[in-house]
Amino acid sequence: MSFRDIVPWRGLKKNDSLSRRDEYEDAFLGLQKHVNDLFDNFFSGSGFGIEPLMGRTFTPKVDVVETDEAIMVKAELPGMDEKEIDVSVNDDSLVLKGEKKEEKEEKKGGFHRVERSYGSFYRRIAIPAEVDAEKVEASYKNGVLTVNLPKTGTGTTKKIKLN
Amino acid sequence: MSNHDKEVEKMVFVPKVDVIEGKNNFTLRADLPGVVSEDVDVNLTGDLLTIAAKVKEYEARGLPMLYGEFVTGDYEVSFKVSNKVDKEKIEAELKDGVLTLTMPKAAEVKPRQIKVKAA
Numbered sequence: 001m002s003f004r005d006i007v008p009w010r011g012l013k014k015n016d017s018l019s020r021r022d023e024y025e026d027a028f029l030g031l032q033k034h035v036n037d038l039f040d041n042f043f044s045g046s047g048f049g050i051e052p053l054m055g056r057t058f059t060p061k062v063d064v065v066e067t068d069e070a071i072m073v074k075a076e077l078p079g080m081d082e083k084e085i086d087v088s089v090n091d092d093s094l095v096l097k098g099e100k101k102e103e104k105e106e107k108k109g110g111f112h113r114v115e116r117s118y119g120s121f122y123r124r125i126a127i128p129a130e131v132d133a134e135k136v137e138a139s140y141k142n143g144v145l146t147v148n149l150p151k152t153g154t155g156t157t158k159k160i161k162l163n
Numbered sequence: 164m165s166n167h168d169k170e171v172e173k174m175v176f177v178p179k180v181d182v183i184e185g186k187n188n189f190t191l192r193a194d195l196p197g198v199v200s201e202d203v204d205v206n207l208t209g210d211l212l213t214i215a216a217k218v219k220e221y222e223a224r225g226l227p228m229l230y231g232e233f234v235t236g237d238y239e240v241s242f243k244v245s246n247k248v249d250k251e252k253i254e255a256e257l258k259d260g261v262l263t264l265t266m267p268k269a270a271e272v273k274p275r276q277i278k279v280k281a282a
Contacts (some may be wrong), residue, residue, distance in 0.1 A: 061232040062230060064230040065227065076194075076197070103192070111181070112182035113181060113182040142196065
């Protein structure tokens with residue numbers, strides 16, 4: 001459960017990603033994120049900073065760029081198996097989901113430092129223009145997922161005159 | 164290009180790192196999304212292991228961003244490598260944006276059974 005889920009006056013979940021803009025780049029928001037993480041961990045019943053082994057989730061960071069022809073989505077997903085990434089498009093949103101499994105190896109001596117994210121992820125990104133679902137292309141390279149969503153002609157901006 | 168863009172180009176991030184100890188090796192993994200193997204430098208100077216990686220110019224820069232959650236920048240992180248590691252035998256591999264360093268344990272810290280000879 002994320003801290004946002006228990007804040008009742010938050011809007012639609014679909015727009016969640018809009019509020020995440022550059023939160024790591026801003027010192028104050030960075031602090032807020034940290035506090036939110038403490039709450040997240042507390043309310044998920046796992047205590048402070050210790051995540052349960054089962055049911056772990058993470059949120060990949062996403063950049064969305066719009067050009068005249070297309071909308072391009074990039075998600076940072078280092079160390080994924082291509083087969084574990086699921087990309088789908090419906091009416092007005094792009095859904096990225098999947099699971100990042102931990103690398104298999106013996107852990108006899110234990111963990112000295114764990115900062116990377118594992119578990120399942122789910123992101124729904126609102127698409128602000130009409131796109132041709134048939135022509136959507138996705139590729140995974142160097143740990144970055146790129147999804148290219150070509151716009152259909154009907155979605156182009158039209159200026160409205162004021163009467 | 165505005166000054167702001169130039170500032171962004173110079174940004175350097177500390178990658179997220181896992182260090183796991185196995186029986187014979189320490190394994191270090193660093194998340195370096197968007198990096199290709201030619202652009203990673205792993206250097207060991209004395210005890211100091213430095214990982215530096217450059218990210219190629221992000222092709223979308225300058226276009227209107229609808230959401231921007233990650234800033235493209237370079238990565239750098241340093242570690243002090245203890246005597247437990249055999250520094251001559253460190254191996255590095257980059258795959259899918261993850262750098263894996265395999266650091267074999269030095270012979271003196273490996274568990275070793277000493278055979279008792281019958282006299």
